[in-house]
Amino acid sequence: MSVxxxxxxxxxxxxxxIEPQAIKVQRRYVRTRSSHDLLDPKTGEISGxxxxxxxEERDDAEFVKVFADGVKAAFGLTLTGSRVFQAVLxxxxxxxxxGGYAESVELFWFDGKLDGRALDMSEKTFQRGLKELLEKGFLYPRAPSSYWVNPALFFKGDRVAFVKEYVRRRSDDDREQREAVQVDHEEA
Incomplete structure (x- = not known):
């Protein structure tokens, strides 16, 4: 569209x-919306x-990579944790x-490979990354070499949304006032 x-x-x-907008920009859609309906349950304050x-549309390989990169960033995975997450994914x-998802995975490490696929890492490095995924709630031991998966972090769907909310830093006076309101709510 040319103006x-x-x-x-x-x-x-x-x-x-004022109404929500949807604009097509190359291979993606950008939607905008403004509202005043986010309620802080601690203070009762309504925020705009x-x-x-x-x-954005991505092919299968790009989609899995974007998903893995988003999870890596959100959970602060180390390089090793990220590589092992990608391999487990x-x-x-x-x-x-x-029931709509795979509830567990079998992770067989044999002859320097995970399930027959070379990862270009040692078993010790794989174990370090696996330990990180266990500590951060990605996986939970089910049996030797079998792990329950967190269905929010492992899925076979065709959409993923990473939501990053930015909150304006408040002055100390605003913070003290909000904490006083929170105390009043807790006492009521």
Missing amino acids: NLRKLEYSPTVNPL VATIHIV DVYQNTAMR
Whole structure:
């Protein structure tokens, strides 16, 4: 769509941008929305939120990589933890589903390979990454070499949304006032 500045349609009484918008930008959609309906359950304060939602299409390989990179960033995985997560995610993708997801994975390390696939890492390095995934709640031991998976972090769906919320830092006076309101709510 090309805008002609000499032939603009004006809206002198109503701002049409108040309504949610969806704009196609190359291989993605960008949606915007503004609201005042986010309630802080601790203080009862209602906050205004501006939302910019970007939807991008990716092929299968790109999708799995974007998903793994997003999880890595969200959970602060080390390089080793991230590499092992990617390897376990690959095993998970080939695991049969029950009830909409695969509830566990079998991780067989043999002859320097995970389930027959070379990872270019030692068994000790794999174990360090596996330990990190266990500590951060990605996996839980089910039996030797079998692990329950966290279904929020391992899935075979076709969509993922990473939500990052930015909150404006408040002054010390605002913080003290919010804490006083919180105490009042707890006492009531």
